[in-house]
Amino acid sequence: MNHISDYITSWKSTNPGEPFSAFIYDIGELKRNAERIVASLPSGVKYFYAIKANSDKTLLGTLLPIVNGFEVASLGEVLKVREVSQEAEIIFGGPGKTDNEIEEALRQRVSLLHVESISELLRTNWIAERLGTNADILLRVNLRGPLPAGTLQMCGVPSQFGIDEADIAQAIELAQGCPGITLRGFHFHSLSNQLDALQHAAMIRHYMSRARQWQTEFGLDLRYVNAGGGIGINYESLEAPFDWNSFIRQLRNIIGVESEVGSCPEILFECGRYTAASCGYYAAEVLDLKRMRNSNFAVLHGGLHQFLLPGAWKHRHPFYIVPVDDWLYPLPREEINDLPVTIAGRMNSPRDILARSNNVMRLRTGDVIVFPYAGAYGWSISAHDFSSLEHPAFVYIT
Secondary structure, three states: OHHHHHHHHHHHHHOOOOOOEEEEEEHHHHHHHHHHHHHHOOOOEEEEEEHHHOOOHHHHHHHOOOOOEEEEOOHHHHHHHHHHOOOOOEEEOOOOOOHHHHHHHHHOOOOEEEEOOHHHHHHHHHHHHHHOOOEEEEEEEEOOOOOOOOOEEOOOOOOOOOEEHHHHHHHHHHHHOOOOEEEEEEEOOOEEOEOOHHHHHHHHHHHHHHHHHHHHHHOOOOOEEEOOOOEOOOOOOOOOOOOHHHHHHHHHHHHHHHHHHOOOOEEEEEEOHHHHHHHEEEEEEEEEEEEEOOEEEEEEOOOOOOOOHHHHHOOOOOOEEEOOOOOOOOOOOOEEEEEEEEEEOOOOOOOOEEEEEEEEEEEEOOOEEEEOOOOOOOHHHOOOOHHHOOOOEEEEEO
């Protein structure tokens, strides 16, 4: 974190009087983390980066030679990947694909389409036949469970995601009769921000069991089981991360058992948060400190319109303070010492809170507050143009 603090201190010294807010991306950290993940994977596993977590072009270019490809959820994301590489593998999921998205995805040589409904299955076949091509698909399954809980639950509960497990037999039979598509396997993405490695491995074991059952029942050429993403970041306790090494040991056991039964299908992962979160920092200057009855507030040159993650996920996001000693004004400088403070933003809304009632040893107007682990679902999900407020800077430290 020293290099982040050094950058901020240097910037403030060379830009006196100019308020600061930025996403700072440590490209070296992104590369190290991705290389660590991919190097640990057993044979027969592919790792895709889910670009909805952060589709920044510099990040995509950094990940291109490391990951096996990219997972997208819109035609816009397909085109972002193609700006970086015309050859990268792309897998395309998400409900409600339009005809144009399906057609253009096929023209852009998307490797796999994750089909989310029987209607989408039939439309994909119709479009592929009309284009005189063939679409390789996975059926996305909304399993009935039991499944572990995550911060967001896409499957195991009624939702807009996937095909109900009860309807998968019908979907398989239809797919087998469609000349414009080839069924390659199944897509399971059930939850988001799972922190328990053993539960996550048990869930994948369940995925493999169901895929094998359908393979046997319908005589499928089972090429792939997409186990989705969902591996989480423990924002409230960074010292207790997802136990990746234990998860990999369990994954090796799963593949070993599957290989004893027969040829093990290739397992795909599509992780965004777990890949990119640690490389990003959101930093914003304190514009004002104020006391309201018995509460202290720090108002930032930023807020949820730039960094929505803490508000969207309702967690206590960690932060630290970079002191800025320069003070230009011939006026008193507000200061808080050893008191709780609520960190607020500039949106004209009482909901614009990034951290609530956290004790700080010393905080002054003009200091900069830094939120680490902001590389995923920070800028990408924020309300960028709320009240036409300013956008942050984007800084890449290599």
